[in-house]
Amino acid sequence: MTWxxxxxxxxVEGVVGRTSGRIVSWIWKGRSFSSWGxxxxxxxxxxxxxxxxxxxxxxPLEVGKAVTFSRNWGGQSWRDRxxxxxxxxxxxxAGTFDTYVLLRQSEQVDGDWRAEQRTWYAPxxxxxxxxxxxxxxxxxxxxxxxxxx
Numbered sequence: 500m501t502w503x504x505x506x507x508x509x510x511v512e513g514v515v516g517r518t519s520g521r522i523v524s525w526i527w528k529g530r531s532f533s534s535w536g537x538x539x540x541x542x543x544x545x546x547x548x549x550x551x552x553x554x555x556x557x558x559p560l561e562v563g564k565a566v567t568f569s570r571n572w573g574g575q576s577w578r579d580r581x582x583x584x585x586x587x588x589x590x591x592x593a594g595t596f597d598t599y600v601l602l603r604q605s606e607q608v609d610g611d612w613r614a615e616q617r618t619w620y621a622p623x624x625x626x627x628x629x630x631x632x633x634x635x636x637x638x639x640x641x642x643x644x645x646x647x648x
Contacts, residue, residue, distance in 0.1 A: 561583060562584070
């Protein structure tokens with residue numbers, strides 16, 4: 500797959516491969532990652548179970564469903580809420596897809612860091628076709644799929 504930063508134009512080649520359950524393994528900028536499905540990139544490292552545990556309650560995906568959970572990651576405690584915010588037909592360079600829009604809100608428990616991420620998940624691909632995330636410190640990224648091989 501090829502991804503493009505929507506602000507800088509940077510392009511990145513990546514690889515996505517499924518493993519058991521909803522755990523997805525992938526390579527981004529030469530680094531290997533595992534994520535729970537398409538909604539929680541750092542949740543596997545934070546101890547979310549392969550069946551998704553609380554995240555599994557989002558399935559089947561339906562607008563309005565939401566889960567709230569706590570996790571430990573990077574030596575910090577976090578609170579997250581992930582919701583199915585809507586459905587949207589979206590056009591990206593890789594094509595036009597019917598997607599679920601997933602909203603993730605994260606906050607550091609004993610700190611002032613907060614972030615909001617949106618992902619556009621295309622069920623026909625089993626993967627995200629657009630992502631954007633921003634935090635309260637003014638940084639963030641917006642990426643879109645350019646090509647799936």
